Structure formats: C-alpha cells, structure tokens
Amino acid sequence: MIELVDVGVELGGATLLRGxxxxxxxxxxxxVIGPAAAGKSVLVKVMAxxxxxxxxxxxxxxxxxxxxxxxxLAPVRxxxxxxxxxxxxxxxxxxxxxxxxxLAQRGLAADAIGPRVLxxxxxxxxxxxxxxxxxxxxxxxxxxxxxxxxxxAAPELVLYDEPTAGLDPVTTSKVYDLLRADHDASGATAVxxxxxxAGLVTFVTDVVFVYRGQLAYQGPAATLADAPxxxxxxxxxxxxDGPLEA
Amino acid sequence: MSAxxxxxVRALAALGRxxxxxxxxxxxxxxxxxxxxAGIIRSYGKGGxxxxxxxxxxxxxxxxxxxxxxxxxxGFIGMVMMYQACLQFSRAIGDLSQVGLQFxxxxxxxxxxxxxxMMLATRVGAGIAAEIGSMKVTEQLDALRxxxxxxxxxxxxxxxxxxxVMTVALTILGAAIMYGAxxxxxxxxxxxxxxxxxxxxxxxPRHLALGLIKAVTYGAAIPIVSGFCGLRARGSSxxxxxxxxxxxxxxxxxxIALDFALSVGALWLFGGDL
Amino acid sequence: xxGERTLTLLGARAIAVTREVGGIALMTGQVLRALLPxxxxxxxxxxxxxxxxxxxxxxxxxTAFFAGxxxxxxxxxxxxxxxxxxxAGWAAGYAVLREIGPILIGLMFSGRVGAxxxxELGTMTVTEQLDGLRxxxxxxxxxxxxxxxxAMLIMLTALTIIGDLVALVGAAVVAYLVLDIDWRTMYFSFxxxxxxxxxxxxxxxxxxxxxxxxxxxxxxxxTVKGGAVGVGRAVNAAVVAAAVSIMLLxxxxxxxxx
Numbered sequence: 001m002i003e004l005v006d007v008g009v010e011l012g013g014a015t016l017l018r019g020x021x022x023x024x025x026x027x028x029x030x031x032v033i034g035p036a037a038a039g040k041s042v043l044v045k046v047m048a049x050x051x052x053x054x055x056x057x058x059x060x061x062x063x064x065x066x067x068x069x070x071x072x073l074a075p076v077r078x079x080x081x082x083x084x085x086x087x088x089x090x091x092x093x094x095x096x097x098x099x100x101x102x103l104a105q106r107g108l109a110a111d112a113i114g115p116r117v118l119x120x121x122x123x124x125x126x127x128x129x130x131x132x133x134x135x136x137x138x139x140x141x142x143x144x145x146x147x148x149x150x151x152x153a154a155p156e157l158v159l160y161d162e163p164t165a166g167l168d169p170v171t172t173s174k175v176y177d178l179l180r181a182d183h184d185a186s187g188a189t190a191v192x193x194x195x196x197x198a199g200l201v202t203f204v205t206d207v208v209f210v211y212r213g214q215l216a217y218q219g220p221a222a223t224l225a226d227a228p229x230x231x232x233x234x235x236x237x238x239x240x241d242g243p244l245e246a
Numbered sequence: 247m248s249a250x251x252x253x254x255v256r257a258l259a260a261l262g263r264x265x266x267x268x269x270x271x272x273x274x275x276x277x278x279x280x281x282x283x284a285g286i287i288r289s290y291g292k293g294g295x296x297x298x299x300x301x302x303x304x305x306x307x308x309x310x311x312x313x314x315x316x317x318x319x320x321g322f323i324g325m326v327m328m329y330q331a332c333l334q335f336s337r338a339i340g341d342l343s344q345v346g347l348q349f350x351x352x353x354x355x356x357x358x359x360x361x362x363x364m365m366l367a368t369r370v371g372a373g374i375a376a377e378i379g380s381m382k383v384t385e386q387l388d389a390l391r392x393x394x395x396x397x398x399x400x401x402x403x404x405x406x407x408x409x410x411v412m413t414v415a416l417t418i419l420g421a422a423i424m425y426g427a428x429x430x431x432x433x434x435x436x437x438x439x440x441x442x443x444x445x446x447x448x449x450x451p452r453h454l455a456l457g458l459i460k461a462v463t464y465g466a467a468i469p470i471v472s473g474f475c476g477l478r479a480r481g482s483s484x485x486x487x488x489x490x491x492x493x494x495x496x497x498x499x500x501x502i503a504l505d506f507a508l509s510v511g512a513l514w515l516f517g518g519d520l
Numbered sequence: 521x522x523g524e525r526t527l528t529l530l531g532a533r534a535i536a537v538t539r540e541v542g543g544i545a546l547m548t549g550q551v552l553r554a555l556l557p558x559x560x561x562x563x564x565x566x567x568x569x570x571x572x573x574x575x576x577x578x579x580x581x582x583t584a585f586f587a588g589x590x591x592x593x594x595x596x597x598x599x600x601x602x603x604x605x606x607x608a609g610w611a612a613g614y615a616v617l618r619e620i621g622p623i624l625i626g627l628m629f630s631g632r633v634g635a636x637x638x639x640e641l642g643t644m645t646v647t648e649q650l651d652g653l654r655x656x657x658x659x660x661x662x663x664x665x666x667x668x669x670x671a672m673l674i675m676l677t678a679l680t681i682i683g684d685l686v687a688l689v690g691a692a693v694v695a696y697l698v699l700d701i702d703w704r705t706m707y708f709s710f711x712x713x714x715x716x717x718x719x720x721x722x723x724x725x726x727x728x729x730x731x732x733x734x735x736x737x738x739x740x741x742x743t744v745k746g747g748a749v750g751v752g753r754a755v756n757a758a759v760v761a762a763a764v765s766i767m768l769l770x771x772x773x774x775x776x777x778x
Contacts, residue, residue, distance in 0.1 A: 091381075
C-alpha cells in the first residue's frame with residue numbers, strides 16, 4: 001500500500017530522518033513508537049506527502065509520488081485520511097462543518113454530506129455535538145472529531161499522529177476500541193504513532209521503533225517486549241537503565 | 247577536524263548570509279504572489295470551486311471593521327497636515343489661495359492612499375498574519391492540504407481580492423475625510439474661504455488615476471506580504487507573534503517603498519509636473 | 521431590530537475602548553510609581569536598549585530615506601512652477617522634521633518593536649511566566665515592564681533623530697537624481713530655512729510617541745487571553761491602538777506648540 005525507500009529528511013540544517021526503508025502492505029496496521037523528537041511525526045507526514053523527502057522515494061500503491069506538486073497529489077490524498085497530533089480542527093467551522101469538510105471538498109452535495117456526518121459522529125460517540133465550536137470541546141472529544149474527519153471519506157489508508165496523547169486511561173481505551181472497530185469493518189490500512197506503547201499494541205499488528213531519525217527495529221507487535229534489540233526492550237519496559245540516552 | 251575558516255572567509259560569510267536569506271525570502275514572497283494570482287485563475291476559471299461568500303466575508307472583516315479607525319486617524323492627520331501646510335505657505339509665499347489646490351493634489355495622489363494603506367497595514371496586515379499564522383502552527387493548513395485544498399487558494403485569494411476592493415473604498419473615504427478635515431482647519435484657523443477650497447473643478451484626472459493605482463497596489467501588497475509572513479510562522483504562540491510583527495513591518499515598508507516608486511514613476515511620466 | 525443591534529455593538533465597542541484606555545492609564549501609573557525612586561533592573565534596561573534600538577536601525581533608516589525622497593518628489597511641481605530650487609530642501613525638510621519623520625518612524629517602530637514586545641509579553645503571559653515571576657516575589661512591573669518602557673522611549677527618540685538626518689540625506693540624493701538639484705543647494709536650503717524649533721518639534725513628538733507605543737504594547741501584551749490565537753489578536757490590537765495614539769498625540773502636540 002505504501003512504501004518508503006531509503007527516505008531521508010533534512011530541514012533547517014537538521015537531519016530529521018535518515019535511511020528509512022519500510023513497506024506497509026494493504027490492510028496492515030503499523031505502530032510507530034520511539035522517544036520524543038525521534039522523528040515519528042516527521043515519518044507520518046512524509047507518508048502523507050506533507051513533507052517531501054530530501055532523499056529517497058515515497059511509493060503509494062505502486063506509484064512513485066516523490067516530490068509531486070500539491071495539485072498532482074490531491075487525488076492520491078483523497079485516499080488517505082490523517083489525524084493530527086493537535087487535532088488541527090478548523091476554528092472557523094463547527095464540528096459538523098469540520099467532519100464534513102473532506103466530503104465537501106470532493107464536491108458532494110450538502111444533503112449527501114449531512115447523513116454521513118451524523119453517522120460518523122454517532123460512531124465516534126459525538127452525537128449531539130454537531131453545532132458546537134471546536135473550542136467548546138474537551139481534548140478527548142476533539143480527538144474523536146478528528147478521527148471522524150479523517151475517516152469520513154472511507155480512505156484506504158489512515159494515519160494517526162498520537163491518537164491518545166493527553167487523554168485519560170478510560171478515554172484512551174475507548175479510542176483504541178473505536179479504531180479497532182473501524183478498521184475491522186473497513187479493512188483500511190492504518191499507521192499510528194503513539195507514546196502509549198501498551199495501548200498501541202492492542203490495536204496494531206506490527207511495530208517500528210524510530211530512534212534518532214532512523215528505524216532501529218521492525219517487528220510484530222505481539223513479541224515487542226522480547227525484542228532482540230536492547231534499545232527497544234528498555235523503551236518498552238520503561239526501565240531507567242539501558243542503552244537509551246537520557 | 248578541519249581548521250576554522252580564515253577571517254576574510256568568515257567576514258564574507260557574515261555579509262553574505264543576510265543577503266542570501268533576503269534573496270531567498272524575496273523569491274518566496276514572489277512565489278506567494280504568483281501562487282495567489284494562479285489561485286485566482288484556478289478559483290474563477292473553468293471548473294473552479296470557491297468557498298461561498300468568502301470574499302464578501304473578508305470584505306466585511308477588512309472594510310467595515312477598519313472604517314472608524316481609518317476615519318479617525320485620517321481626520322486628525324488631515325487637520326495637522328493642513329495646519330503645517332498653511333504655516334509653510336504663509337512663511338514662503340504669504341498667500342493662502344493656492345493651499346486648497348496643493349493640498350488636494352497631495353491628498354488625492356499621495357497622502358490619502360498612502361496613509362490609509364499604512365493604517366490598513368497595521369490592522370489588516372496583522373490580522374491576516376495572525377489568522378494564517380495560528381492556523382499554520384496548529385497544523386490546520388496541513389489538514390487543509392490533506393483534504394486536497396491549497397491553503398493559498400482557500401485562505402489568501404479571498405483576502406487578496408477583498409483587500410484590493412476595500413483599500414480602494416477606504417482610500418476614497420479616507421481622502422475625503424482628510425481633505426474635509428483639512429478644509430475645516432484652514433477655514434477655522436486661517437480664515438481660508440471654504441469656497442476656494444471645496445471647488446470640485448480642481449480635481450485633476452491624473453491625480454485621481456495615480457491615487458487609484460496606488461490604492462490598488464497597496465491593497466494587493468498588504469495581503470501578499472502578510473500572508474507570506476503567516477505561512478512562514480513556526481512554533482507556537484511565539485511564532486505567531488513573530489509572524490504578526492513581520493507582517494506589520496513588511497506591509498508598512500512595502501507601502502512606503504511602493505509609494506516612492508510610483509511617485510517617482512509618475513514624476514518621470516508627467517515630466518516633472520505632477 | 522437593526523437600530524438596536526447597531527447601538528448595542530457601538531456601545532460594546534465604546535465600553536471595550538474605555539476599558540483599554542483605563543487599563544493603560546492604570547499601567548502608566550504603576551510604571552511612574554516604579555520610577556520614583558528609580559529602582560529597576562539595569563541589565564534588562566541595557567538589553568532592551570540594544571534589542572530595540574540597534575536592531576531597528578536598518579529598517580528605520582531605509583524608511584526615513586524613502587520618506588525624505590518622497591517629500592522631495594512631492595514638492596517637485598511646486599518648485600518647478602516657481603523655479604525656486606532652493607525651496608525644495610526647505611519644503612521637504614520642514615515636512616520631514618515636523619511631521620513625516622516622527623510619524624513614519626513612529627509607525628515603523630510601533631510595528632517592529634511594539635508588536636514584537638506585545639508578542640513577547642503575550643507569550644510570557646500565556647505560558648504563565650509572569651505568574652512564575654510573581655511567585656518568586658519579583659514584581660513584573662519593575663523587572664519587565666519599566667525597562668521596556670524606558671528603552672522604547674529612549675530608542676524611539678534616538679531613532680527619530682537619526683532618521684531625520686537620514687531623511688534629509690535621502691531628500692538630497694533624490695533631489696539630485698530626479699530633479700537635478702545640486703546637493704549644495706539642498707544643504708543651504710536646509711541650513712537657511714530650517715530652525716531648531718522645527719527639529720525639536722519633531723523630537724517632542726517622538727518622545728510622546730515612544731511613551732504611547734511602549735505603554736500600549738506592554739498593556740496588550742500582559743492582558744493576552746487564549747493561546748496562540750490570543751497573542752496574534754493582542755498584537756493586532758496593540759498596533760492599532762499605537763497608530764491611533766500617534767495620530768491623536770500628533771494633533772495635540774502640533775496645536776499645543778503652535
């Protein structure tokens with residue numbers, strides 16, 4: 001579905017990613033973990049085509065889209081949905097407007113958008129909040145609105161940048177429940193960045209560990225705690241001693 | 247480990263760095279202008295989609311909300327300018343009959359558009375940069391791109407068009423107020439007969455043309471410069487603050503520089519008789 | 521009903537303006553109180569002097585140059601008609617020293633330094649740094665605000681003086697390039713016709729403008745509410761308030777010193 005070939009990203013003189021090669025088959029669910037500022041969000045944004053790789057190639061569904069202009073990327077992006085770390089809800093639209101925005105941009109008529117928005121909002125547990133402004137929502141509600149917006153156009157690939165950051169444990173479980181239900185039903189590919197490793201592994205099938213801009217490990221989620229790499233083991237277990245730099 | 251670069255190389259680098267940065271920024275600014283013009287063609291050409299009522303909403307935001315501000319500031323400055331002009335005329339020529347004509351020329355072809363634009367540069371420039379800047383740092387611009395929308399098309403084009411229309415409208419209003427306030431001052435403080443002052447026959451078409459061209463140019467420049475600054479915002483509230491500051495300074499300076507360029511151009515065109 | 525809604529809006533606006541003016545007046549009082557006896561952070565003062573002055577010089581100089589040139593261009597038809605090239609320097613110089621210089625430099629300073637100041641104080645307010653200072657028993661007024669107010673006042677005055685000179689140079693250069701007037705003619709035109717009173721008229725204004733810009737920018741900085749969006753809005757409000765103050769002060773000083 002999506003493939004990165006030896007991708008490197010350099011911005012403002014700093015090397016954010018280096019030699020990243022990974023392939024995500026259709027229907028797979030990939031988790032991206034790693035210490036803060038290791039490059040996880042950059043990786044996801046490269047997949048979304050928001051950050052063009054300085055070196056290497058990005059291949060989406062067999063097509064090399066590296067360095068494509070915004071206009072050319074538009075039809076490709078139509079098949080991708082993204083949840084942003086800080087929700088990125090439009091402050092000039094209400095919740096219904098936000099969630100329906102991707103559909104409105106595809107030219108759907110207003111009366112076709114309405115029911116789909118309501119259905120999505122109900123699915124994420126936000127029924128009744130259609131006319132609220134984003135500023136009136138709690139963090140968890142904003143995240144769920146973001147998920148509704150990311151998935152409303154039935155994308156084949158959904159990118160989640162920190163779907164549960166800043167949420168309490170109960171809401172976190174609810175969000176992962178929602179993600180599992182969504183992807184079980186749609187079979188869409190998922191890539192999720194998360195600092196909450198325990199929760200993440202209940203949703204994803206495979207995990208990559210990003211450390212200092214490079215992929216230090218790739219493997220199945222089930223055996224993450226027993227990974228051969230001591231870096232990964234330390235990170236996952238939360239131990240203070242180990243090869244991870246403080 | 248390589249040896250540190252020698253002094254002449256370092257000096258050149260120190261001089262060159264801001265020049266390179268300025269050149270790159272100028273190219274990007276130019277890119278924003280081209281992008282906006284392309285966006286207009288995309289939005290209004292065949293098959294273009296544009297957000298309904300966006301231009302009108304922006305016109306309201308820019309125009310109506312700046313009305314009182316422009317009226318007050320230009321009124322006061324008009325009074326001051328006339329006062330100084332009358333003083334100067336008295337000292338130089340001792341006769342105030344020409345004051346109305348000269349003041350009118352200055353207001354219509356220069357101070358009216360320029361001062362209105364300077365005021366708008368602070369109000370509108372800061373507003374545009376703050377809006378677009380805060381959307382950039384909260385990743386709303388990225389979210390727009392993920393929905394296949396170009397931020398320049400969606401955000402900047404309506405503001406660009408609205409700004410041109412409203413700057414012209416506010417310039418006309420501002421110039422009228424400035425001239426009226428000036429006339430009032432001349433009459434009350436210097437006894438200049440209002441009849442010699444408010445003679446509509448004195449308005450010369452080439453002054454009007456110059457004033458209009460300036461107003462349109464300023465109206466175009468302010469959102470481009472401010473949008474450019476907003477699009478470059480980085481970080482969080484600090485970045486938005488920086489973007490807003492840069493927008494105000496950049497727009498104000500652009501107005502002054504364009505005023506100078508257009509005035510010199512007009513002078514050259516009309517052979518020294520503005 | 522349209523009339524009722526308009527009145528409500530107008531009234532709300534009037535109340536908002538009154539609240540701002542009152543807040544600024546209160547802050548002015550606090551600043552003045554902290555100045556007698558003058559006990560302030562000297563290091564902060566010097567740091568702000570450098571930041572606000574030295575780094576604003578290029579843009580102020582450039583603006584002043586163009587402003588001076590502009591005045592010459594505007595006086596051109598006049599000069600041509602009367603054939604009095606010696607008047608060009610006087611006309612341009614008079615306008616620059618008394619009005620255009622202080623106002624344009626004031627506006628640029630408000631944009632560059634005032635807006636920046638509001639953004640900084642605003643970010644500090646939003647990230648609760650001001651509360652942090654108070655928790656350490658440091659008075660934000662004495663530590664942060666007073667040095668900035670003084671620095672802005674001093675620097676705008678200095679920049680206006682320098683800017684006036686640059687504007688006169690700009691006028692001479694443009695007069696030579698565009699109107700073929702010899703620079704010596706311009707120099708004597710300046711020297712013969714411009715009085716120290718004209719010069720100081722502008723300087724008084726710049727002092728007043730500096731105070732106005734300083735107080736408005738600090739006020740809007742510390743009363744920020746609402747994160748990144750709030751900071752942007754505060755900067756917007758600050759530059760607008762500063763611009764209005766500049767025009768009003770210009771009016772009053774012109775008439776008061778007539």
